[in-house]
Amino acid sequence: MKYLIKVPATSANLGPGFDTLGICWDLFLKIYVDLNSNEKVVINKNKQEIKKNDLFIQALNYTLEYLNIPNKFYKIELDSEIPIGKGLGSSAAAILGGISTAEIISTKKVDKIEKIKIALNFENHIDNLSACLEGGVVTCLKNENELSFTRLPIKCDIYGVIYIPTYTIATESARKILPLNYPKEDVIFNLQKLSFLITGLVKGDEDLIDMGMEDKIHQPYRFNLIKEYTLISELLNGKFKKKVVLSGAGPSLLTITLSYQKALEILKNLENNLRNEIEGTFRILKLNNKGIEIESL
Numbered sequence: 001m002k003y004l005i006k007v008p009a010t011s012a013n014l015g016p017g018f019d020t021l022g023i024c025w026d027l028f029l030k031i032y033v034d035l036n037s038n039e040k041v042v043i044n045k046n047k048q049e050i051k052k053n054d055l056f057i058q059a060l061n062y063t064l065e066y067l068n069i070p071n072k073f074y075k076i077e078l079d080s081e082i083p084i085g086k087g088l089g090s091s092a093a094a095i096l097g098g099i100s101t102a103e104i105i106s107t108k109k110v111d112k113i114e115k116i117k118i119a120l121n122f123e124n125h126i127d128n129l130s131a132c133l134e135g136g137v138v139t140c141l142k143n144e145n146e147l148s149f150t151r152l153p154i155k156c157d158i159y160g161v162i163y164i165p166t167y168t169i170a171t172e173s174a175r176k177i178l179p180l181n182y183p184k185e186d187v188i189f190n191l192q193k194l195s196f197l198i199t200g201l202v203k204g205d206e207d208l209i210d211m212g213m214e215d216k217i218h219q220p221y222r223f224n225l226i227k228e229y230t231l232i233s234e235l236l237n238g239k240f241k242k243k244v245v246l247s248g249a250g251p252s253l254l255t256i257t258l259s260y261q262k263a264l265e266i267l268k269n270l271e272n273n274l275r276n277e278i279e280g281t282f283r284i285l286k287l288n289n290k291g292i293e294i295e296s297l
């Protein structure tokens, strides 16, 4: 038996939805699982063996043990399109990829909340995790008593134009720089912006989305780490009246639009104007409404 598991990239936060909102993209960690194997091996697409401390292997082994699966053989090949440490949820994809692979190997069903609970042993970002599992745009809830997520009822297409710098920022360090407490005005600012953003996404109203894509909880501290922010946001603000947010904890920068033509226009403009000034890459991402997919090969 052979399977392909496609685990999507995600952008957490979307500006004001810090630790709350996540969007799922058509960009994947692809996991090829062959159960007709007489060894246990996990390799990358260059046929190099993956190290045991990799999050995928850790989550796979943890889940196999959790499901009480005695030694089974498998050959797994990982082929990832998701850049690591750029704010596109590569770690959430690796963890959920490991959990979903264990599910396939074991033939036991693990429900979505159980998957999140297993994943929380490895990282705490329920915004990435729930968007990756569920697809679409997801809002999530985690406190001492509750763990839940739900997908926004969005009917429109959504395109992200994303700038991916050449350097990485570890999410852990981008969290350490945030304050412990916030002024009431900043919290109110975010609540108001988040309400507009969610309403704009649900109504398919790009003006409301643009009004909502601002934040005072994490971005003012994190933008300082991203030297290209001012150039990119001035261009997008001036020419297209668009807001730029961090994808996750950064360093990637993101704007969203409901029209592919507009996404293309923004992309070309950014590339043409900033080609000689910045080193990273621009690309268009499309909303993925499916979340994790499993195909028999």
Ligand SMILES: Nc1ncnc2c1ncn2[C@@H]1O[C@H](COP(=O)(O)OP(=O)(O)O)[C@@H](O)[C@H]1O
Pocket: 053, 054, 055, 056, 083, 084, 085, 086, 087, 088, 089, 090, 091, 092, 094, 169, 170, 171, 172, 248
């Ligand atoms: N298979 C893997 N894929 C992605 N990240 C991994 C993997 N295994 C371990 N990691 C760790 O997770 C980090 C990336 O996670 P994070 O900083 O949250 O960024 P991202 O936005 O890409 O998820 C890497 O620097 C690495 O230390």
Ligand SMILES: N[C@@H](CCOP(=O)(O)O)C(=O)O
Pocket: 010, 012, 013, 018, 019, 020, 086, 087, 088, 089, 090, 091, 125, 127, 128, 171, 174, 175, 218, 247, 248, 249, 250
């Ligand atoms: N809400 C988290 C999301 C981190 O996402 P990542 O893709 O950058 O790991 C945060 O903002 O810290």
